Amino acid sequence: MPTPAPIGTFYCLNSGSVLYNDSMKIPKRIAPLVEDGVVDEVLRQLMSGKEATVYVVRCGDSIRCAKVYKDAAKRSFKQAVEYQEGRKGRNSRRQRAMEKGSKYGRKQQEEAWHNAEVDALYTLERAGVRVPEPFGCFDGVLLMELVTTEGGEVAPRLNDVVLTREQALEDHALMMTYVVKMLCAGLVHGDLSEFNVLVDDYGPVIIDLPQAVNAAANNHAKAMLERDVNNMTAYYGLSAPELLGSQYAKEMWALYEEGELHPEAQLTGVFDDDGDSADVDAVLQEIQAAMEEEENRLARIRQADASDD
Ligand SMILES: Nc1ncnc2c1ncn2[C@@H]1O[C@H](COP(=O)(O)OP(=O)(O)O)[C@@H](O)[C@H]1O
Numbered sequence: 314m315p316t317p318a319p320i321g322t323f324y325c326l327n328s329g330s331v332l333y334n335d336s337m338k339i340p341k342r343i344a345p346l347v348e349d350g351v352v353d354e355v356l357r358q359l360m361s362g363k364e365a366t367v368y369v370v371r372c373g374d375s376i377r378c379a380k381v382y383k384d385a386a387k388r389s390f391k392q393a394v395e396y397q398e399g400r401k402g403r404n405s406r407r408q409r410a411m412e413k414g415s416k417y418g419r420k421q422q423e424e425a426w427h428n429a430e431v432d433a434l435y436t437l438e439r440a441g442v443r444v445p446e447p448f449g450c451f452d453g454v455l456l457m458e459l460v461t462t463e464g465g466e467v468a469p470r471l472n473d474v475v476l477t478r479e480q481a482l483e484d485h486a487l488m489m490t491y492v493v494k495m496l497c498a499g500l501v502h503g504d505l506s507e508f509n510v511l512v513d514d515y516g517p518v519i520i521d522l523p524q525a526v527n528a529a530a531n532n533h534a535k536a537m538l539e540r541d542v543n544n545m546t547a548y549y550g551l552s553a554p555e556l557l558g559s560q561y562a563k564e565m566w567a568l569y570e571e572g573e574l575h576p577e578a579q580l581t582g583v584f585d586d587d588g589d590s591a592d593v594d595a596v597l598q599e600i601q602a603a604m605e606e607e608e609n610r611l612a613r614i615r616q617a618d619a620s621d622d
């Protein structure tokens with residue numbers, strides 16, 4: 314996607330505010346990236362949340378976004394054990410160290426956490442889900458595309474966007490296709506909400522993935538998928554209430570479990586909680602077979618009666 318074009322000596326960013334192209338003092342965690350020439354300038358801080366601080370940086374001619382993760386002690390719920398399940402270190406020594414919780418183990422765990430988001434971004438980009446283009450993770454700093462509008466402003470979060478009914482229906486449908494593609498790529502976001510979706514001129518862009526869980530290896534994956542999908546449906550449903558009764562999460566998960574979910578799957582949003590109505594043909598075939606069996610049985614009885622006479 315295009316990065317905002319420089320306008321003279323300043324850039325237009327974030328809700329029309331004008332950012333002069335003076336670099337700010339370099340934050341300590343970004344200093345190694347500047348020394349290595351990965352980042353040329355830190356332009357400003359964009360956001361400081363519970364989990365990370367995000368900066369606008371210049372890398373050569375491109376304006377990018379640098380996400381600096383907070384230390385584990387300052388992070389909140391995303392460290393919870395249910396997110397860790399199914400995440401294996403890349404080698405068993407590292408895995409044992411992580412489990413022991415030694416200083417070395419904690420360092421390994423931090424690295425695994427940092428790499429999880431950049432790995433997820435690469436995976437999702439390949440799977441056709443709109444996410445910021447990743448440029449790598451260096452010393453715990455994730456470099457990625459700064460999502461902007463055509464006008465060069467930082468893209469707003471979905472919770473700040475007022476949607477028409479038509480737009481809400483269209484974006485919800487698109488979001489459901491992204492969640493399906495994500496699941497087909499083996500991932501559940503785990504914290505998908507209107508606060509972790511940006512909206513640019515082309516539609517929704519999913520962000521904030523360090524906690525993404527492995528759909529096949531995590532016992533909480535189904536519940537997390539339901540929460541993610543229900544958050545999205547509830548938000549888009551504010552503008553298009555007809556979405557509110559839909560059951561996309563259950564429909565997706567049932568197909569996924571049966572090994573029948575594919576990236577282009579057309580979902581209906583309708584699902585019977587019994588879980589057995591989906592295969593109507595099979596049920597009809599069974600009824601037909603039972604009727605034939607009964608007819609055969611009656612015919613055999615008639616035949617036996619006839620030969621007794
Ligand atoms: N690639 C991006 N482009 C534009 N803004 C971004 C980008 N990534 C993050 N942001 C902004 O920074 C905020 C925090 O980033 P996020 O990845 O959600 O971290 P946190 O874990 O702190 O919520 C987001 O809500 C969004 O406003």
Ligand SMILES: [Mg+2]
Pocket residue numbers: 362508509521
């Ligand atoms: Mg966030």
